[in-house]
Amino acid sequence: MQNSTEQSGLPLDWDDVRYFLALARQRSLSGAARVLHVEHSTVARRVQGLETRLGVRLFDRLPRSWPLTAEGEALLAHAGRMEEEALAFGRAALGASTLEGTVRLSVPPVFGSHFLVPRLAALRPHWQGIVLDLTGEARAAELHRGEADLAVRLSRPQQPGLAARKLGEMGYGLYGGHGWVGLPQDAWVFLGYGESLREVPQQRWLERLAGERPFVMHANDLATLHQGCRGGLGLAVLPHFLARDDPALFGMMPPDAAPRRDIWLAVHPDVRRSPRVRAVAEALAKAVQEASGSLI
Template identity: 40%
Template sequence: MNWDDLQVLAILHSEGSLAGAARVLGVNHATVSRRIAALEESLGHKLVRRLARSTPLTDKGREIAEIALEMKQQAHRVERLAHAAQGTLTGRVRLTAPPVLVSELIIPALRDLRAAHPALQIALSANSQLASLDSGEADLAVRMVEPQGRQNIVRRIGSIAFALYASPEVASLPPHHWRFIAFDETLAHVPQQRWLEEFAGDRPLDLLTGDFHSQRAAAEAGLGVALLPCVMAARNRHLVRVAQEHPAPRHVWLVIHTDLKDAPAVRAVADLLIETIG
C-alpha cells in the first residue's frame, strides 16, 4: 500500500468530489481517480462510488478515511514535537494574523527579532480566515475573535480601537451628507460593521470592500467615511477623525498549539507579539 494514497482518500472524504480533492492537492481529477483506484486494488476493497456529480465513499471507505485523518493528525503532532525540541532560535515559525495587524504592527516589530536571530525564519500569513493549528497550518495565530476549544494555549494580549475617518474634503461636509465605506457580505457579521450600519441609519453604505486596506484607500480618495482601526488611521496625514462616537474595541487573542508552548523559537515570537500588540 502506498501511504500517500491514504491522504488522497482522506482529502476526497473531506471535499466530497474528485474535483474538490484535485483542487486541494494541486493535481487533476484523473490523478486523484488513479490514486484511489490503486488504493482500492492494494486493499482489496471498493472505497468510493463513482457517480456523475459526486464521489461518495462506501462504508469501508469512510472507515479507512477516518483512520487516515487520525494518522495525518498524529504526523503533524510528530512535527510539532520535533519543532518544540529545538533548543536554539533556528528553523521556521509559522504565524497567521489579520492583515491589518500584520502590516501595521507585526512587520514593523520583526526587525529587532530578525537582527537578534538571523537563523530564524518567520513564515507570516496575513489572513482573515482562521487557520487550523491542529492541521499544521500555523504554529501561532493572532485572532480578533475569541478562540474556542481547549487543545491550544490562548491568551488575550490587547485590543484594537476603531473610529470614523475621512478625507478633509469629506470631513467638511455636514454629517447628514456623509456616505459610508463598509464591509461587503463576507464580513457583514463583524461587530464594527453592525455598529456602522446603526450609526449610518438612513445614510448610504454605497462602497463595500472586503478588507481595511481597501477601505483606507477609499477614504483617502474622498469616497466616503470609513470605520477604521486607529492603529491604521490615526497617524495617516490624509485622513481626519470625523466623529467622537465609536464602537467598543475588539480584543486580540494569541493562540499557540500546546505541543509548541515550550519551543524557544515559538516562545520568542509569542513574546514579541505580546509586547507589540499589548
C-alpha cells in the first residue's frame, strides 16, 4: 500500500481506531468481532478503511491471524493513548450527567439473578428515571475501559485507580439433597468449581473438607452446581441466599462452618460523580444491608 499525503491528511474516525485496537489485541477477525459485538466482515471493512485513509498497511493478512505490521506496531501506542482520552471524556461526561439515563452494572450471575433482581422492585423509588443495564458475568469487568459503570465483586478490587466500597458479607454452607441426610460422612461425594475457579475461598475450603473423598463433578458455573446438588448428585458449597430456603436442599454442617466472602462495589472515580451512578450505588448498598440476614 502506497503512502498518500492526500489520504493521510483526512480526519480520523475514532470508531476506526477502536476497531484497529481490538484487532491488534485479539490478533484475529473473529476475536475482535466478539469483543466489539459485530460481524467479522465489519471489522475487516473498518480496518481496511482506516488503512486506506492513512495510506499505510497496518496488518498482515495470514490464514489464522492478523498480526500487526511494523507500521501498525509504531501506531499502537498512539492509538492506546487516544483510547484513554476517549474513555476519560466519556467518564467525565457521565459525571456531569443528570439523574436520568442508563447505569451499567456488572454482577456475578447468580448473585444478580437470585439475590439482587428480586429486590429491585422495592428499591425502584430510589432511582426513578434510571434504566439499569445489568450484566451477569464471572469475570471482572474493566471499569477503566468503560465496560460497566459499577461492578459488584466478591473480593476487594486490586486495579489501581478504582474506588471500592464494602457492602457486606456473603456466607456459604455445605448443602445436599435430602437423600444424603443420615448417610455416613465417608460416603459423601462432592461437586466443586472447575480449574478456573479452584482458588476461590469456598472451593479451597471444600477441597480440605473432602480430603480423599471424591469429586464427581466440576463446573465453572454456580447455577450448575446448585442444580446438581438439588438433583442429588453430590454435596456442594453454596451461598446461603441461594440454598438455605430451597426445600430440595439440606444443610449438612453448621451454617457458619464454611467461609464468608466480602461483597464489594467498585466504580471509577470519574464515574462516581454521576448522580444516577450514585443513586444506583446507594440502592445496591441498601439492598445488601437490609438482606444481610439472608446472606450470612
